[in-house]
Structures are given as C-alpha cells and as structure tokens.
Amino acid sequence: MDLIHHRPPVAPRSGGPAVTDPVFLSPPDIGELEESYLLRAIRGGRFDPDGPELGAFERELAARVEVGYALGLSSGTAALHLALLAVGAGPGTVVVVPTLTFAATANAVTYTGAEPVFLDCEASTGNLDVDLLSDLLGRLADAGRRVAAVLTVDINGRCADYDRLLPLCAAAGVPVVEDAAQALGSTYRGRCAGTFGRVGIYSFSHNKIMTTTGGGMVVSDDPALIARARHLATQAREPVPHYEHRDVGYNYRLSTLLAALGRAQLTRLDTMIARRRALRERYERLFATVPGTRILGTGDPGSNCWLTSVVVDPERTGWQASRLAEHLAGHGVECRPMWKPMHRQPVYADRQAALTGAADLLFATSLSLPSGSALTDDQVERVFAGITEFLAERR
Structure with missing residues (x-):
C-alpha cells in the first residue's frame, strides 16, 4: 500500500551529466515467466472475474499461506476497506491503528465511517507497541467507546508481536485485522503473516515483494466473512437474473489478467x-x-x-x-x-x-x-x- 514516487534523473554532486540509470527503492521484478502467463490468459479469452485465472490465483495464494479462503481485489486499500467492514467497523466505532504506517491504513478506516485512534510503535521494530495497546483498550472501554478492531501493520515484512497481542485483544473481545501488505511470505513462529487476525490482507502494488502492478487480497478462515466481502466487491449484486442490489457495493475485484501475473509471481x-x-x-x-x-x-x-x-x-x-x-x-x-x-x-x-x-x-x-x-x-x-x-x- 506504499507508493514509491520515481524521481527523474538527478545531477551527480560533481556537476556532471544526469544519471540516466536511477536505482529505485523497490522496483517490480517481472520477466519472461510473467509474460508467458499473461499471454496464456489473453489467449484464453476469459476476462471476467469468474474466469479461471482469478480463481486459481486465490486458491494458490490461500494454499501458500495455509488459510482457508482468499479473495482477489483491485488494491490492498480495497482489501483493507472490505476487511474492516466485515468485522463491523462503521459509524460510532473506533479502530486502533498504528501511527507508523502508510496513509491507506488509516484511510480505509475512515472509508467505513469509523474513527481511527493512533497508537505508537516499538522503537526496535517499528511495529505496534503492545504495552501501549493494553492501556489504550482499557481507556477506550472506560470511555464507552466500541472498538471494532485492532489493525496491525507488519512493518518492512517483520510481523508484530502476536504472542502478546492476540491474547490481549481476545480478552478485550476485539477482533484483529492484519495489514500484511508488506509481509507476504513472512512468518512468525512458523505461521504465515496475514493469518493471525480474524482477517488479513496483502498488497500487490508495483513495489511490493510480489506484484500484479496493482491489486490486493483478503484472506480468512471464515467462509461467511469472505462471502460477504465477495458480495460487496462485486457491486453487491443479488443472485437473480436481473440487476438487483440491497446493499451499496464496490467495484473491487482483481482483473483476471493481473491475477495471471500474480500466479507467475507467486511461483517465484x-x-x-x-x-x-x-x-x-x-x-x-x-x-x-x-x-x-x-x-x-x-x-x-x-x-x-x-x-x-x-x-x-x-x-x-x-x-x-x-x-x-x-x-x-x-x-x-x-x-x-x-x-x-x-x-x-x-x-x-x-x-x-x-x-x-x-x-x-x-x-x-x-x-x-x-x-x-x-x-x-x-x-x-x-x-x-x-x-x-x-x-x-x-x-
């Protein structure tokens, strides 16, 4: 969910010619394998979300991180939005958010109508400060505020301290939503990042560990949660022959061609x-x-x-x-x-x-x-x- 702004070539300190081969922070790693997967998808002729590429990508990623269900979406931000809606974030609620994060984490909370309450980080890791969290949840409860979720962010690919964090949130009756946008492929105590909360998300932005150039994924072991998110991601269309809508939905599904790109990336x-x-x-x-x-x-x-x-x-x-x-x-x-x-x-x-x-x-x-x-x-x-x-x- 982070965006890298690629700067134009800069002049060296010596005053010589501009550098024409800039070194970027985290450029996409795409090659011939990805090209072959894309070509296969194009020739397959199915570009709708129900086509084979997106479903296969969801199953393959779910298997990789050992979670029951995965839902491919247009961005990590969209994934966060739907994950928060799924756990009940909305007007009249608050969501605890690490203050050391990209704006999309807080923005997704605001999209739901909930109020973000920011929490500082550990100096050694940059991850959410669990000691502060205990005190904050107590103060919010005393103030009569309903906490819809604690939103964790696994900074630079390092997981938060879930051994301490999960029991604390469980005791408070607050679900955890894990923002693993930076952490696909990471583990904590042998368990995959993105699978510690009731729901987790990944980002496939152009600068992430693997990319679909833009895209994201919601993962969970809760089939009802994924079904609800899937419904909202497809304009909340009811399963009838005509167009019928009982909820306000979103156009959030991942493109089938980008899913093909993701499948190739996942193998690497x-x-x-x-x-x-x-x-x-x-x-x-x-x-x-x-x-x-x-x-x-x-x-x-x-x-x-x-x-x-x-x-x-x-x-x-x-x-x-x-x-x-x-x-x-x-x-x-x-x-x-x-x-x-x-x-x-x-x-x-x-x-x-x-x-x-x-x-x-x-x-x-x-x-x-x-x-x-x-x-x-x-x-x-x-x-x-x-x-x-x-x-x-x-x-």
Whole structure:
C-alpha cells in the first residue's frame, strides 16, 4: 500500500551529466515467466472475474499461506476497506491503528465511517507497541467507546508481536485485522503473516515483494466473512437474473489478467525473498561497523525483508540520515525516510493518539534503502559504493 514516487534523473554532486540509470527503492521484478502467463490468459479469452485465472490465483495464494479462503481485489486499500467492514467497523466505532504506517491504513478506516485512534510503535521494530495497546483498550472501554478492531501493520515484512497481542485483544473481545501488505511470505513462529487476525490482507502494488502492478487480497478462515466481502466487491449484486442490489457495493475485484501475473509471481516468491534477504544481510554487515547506526527490526529470520531501513543516531555518528539520502540521490539512488506518523499528517492531526515519541524519532532518524529483488548486481554495487564513499568522507 506504499507508493514509491520515481524521481527523474538527478545531477551527480560533481556537476556532471544526469544519471540516466536511477536505482529505485523497490522496483517490480517481472520477466519472461510473467509474460508467458499473461499471454496464456489473453489467449484464453476469459476476462471476467469468474474466469479461471482469478480463481486459481486465490486458491494458490490461500494454499501458500495455509488459510482457508482468499479473495482477489483491485488494491490492498480495497482489501483493507472490505476487511474492516466485515468485522463491523462503521459509524460510532473506533479502530486502533498504528501511527507508523502508510496513509491507506488509516484511510480505509475512515472509508467505513469509523474513527481511527493512533497508537505508537516499538522503537526496535517499528511495529505496534503492545504495552501501549493494553492501556489504550482499557481507556477506550472506560470511555464507552466500541472498538471494532485492532489493525496491525507488519512493518518492512517483520510481523508484530502476536504472542502478546492476540491474547490481549481476545480478552478485550476485539477482533484483529492484519495489514500484511508488506509481509507476504513472512512468518512468525512458523505461521504465515496475514493469518493471525480474524482477517488479513496483502498488497500487490508495483513495489511490493510480489506484484500484479496493482491489486490486493483478503484472506480468512471464515467462509461467511469472505462471502460477504465477495458480495460487496462485486457491486453487491443479488443472485437473480436481473440487476438487483440491497446493499451499496464496490467495484473491487482483481482483473483476471493481473491475477495471471500474480500466479507467475507467486511461483517465484521464495527466490525474490532470498534476494532481498541477501541485500538485508549485506546492509547489516556494512552498518555493523558504523557506531550509532542499526538496521530496523534486525534478527528476525521470518521476515521477507521487503525494505531495509537504517536508523541513525546523529549524536554518535556526527551525521544525519537525511545527509546520507542527499549523497545517494547524487548517485541516482532512491531512498526515503520511514513513514511520517499518521498523528503528524494534517488530515489526521486532530485524532486521538497514544504516543511515546518512538514513531516520531524513527521518522526523523531512519532511511529506507534500495531493497528490491530486481536490482542488478551493478546497481547494488552503486548503492554500496555510494554509502561507503559517504562514510569514508566522515571518518
């Protein structure tokens, strides 16, 4: 659900010609296999949602993450919207949302008419702070607020602390909706990301671990929940010969051609994760030699390593993360800070929030580095050469 804004070529710091081969943060990894799947789907002549490609993609992904049911949709945001509606989010309710996330997470809550209440993150992982959650749920209950869901976000592919979080929510009678947009292929205690809540979602945006260029998926073991989401995703059309509608529905189904692309990507998922993990490990080795820096969420063997983010303590390093970003931009290398917290976004600045300052600090001191499986060896060497040059100039 994150959008990477591809910048135009930039001039190097030396004032030379513009860089014509920019290195993007997480470019799509698409090749001949995907082309063959698309061609097969085109030649099959079925482009409606009931065609074979979308149903096959749903079954194959459900089998991959070991969940009962999956529903292919037009975006991860659409998936979040329907997942929240399915658990009862709506006017008069609140949904607890991590403040360190992309805007789509909070926006989907707002679409339902519910009120997002923001919660800070753990400094070590960027994931929802479970200690704060316990106190927040108690205060909301005391205030007579009905909490429709706790919405988790698995940051950079690392799962939240579900061992502590799930019993807490169960005791409060609050369902968990898992935003695993960044975490397809990740695991926690051997269980697949996206399967910990009553319902989970994935994103197949162009920069995700696997892509359909745009798309998403709702997954759940609850067949009634998936059936309701499927009904709403197809304009809530009733099963009669004519067009009849008892509910307001949405045009949210995934294109059959994009489903074909997703099927090809799914066969390559493990290889793409391995490539990202190799990059993460190389970043870890490099920054392990730089006092005052750390890789966010390191030490998790279950992460899909979607993005690698370095956190910089400027009092120890003598330089800020933004300076490294400027240096890399001069080499045509795209990078960006972690999410600007939702409680700092003008559109949500007046919303209730439980804060420690951890998300604010990560936003101010972090930098997400090129992490995509499609990066060529030459591009990877450019990134590391740029970082090494920057560090050498400050020793």
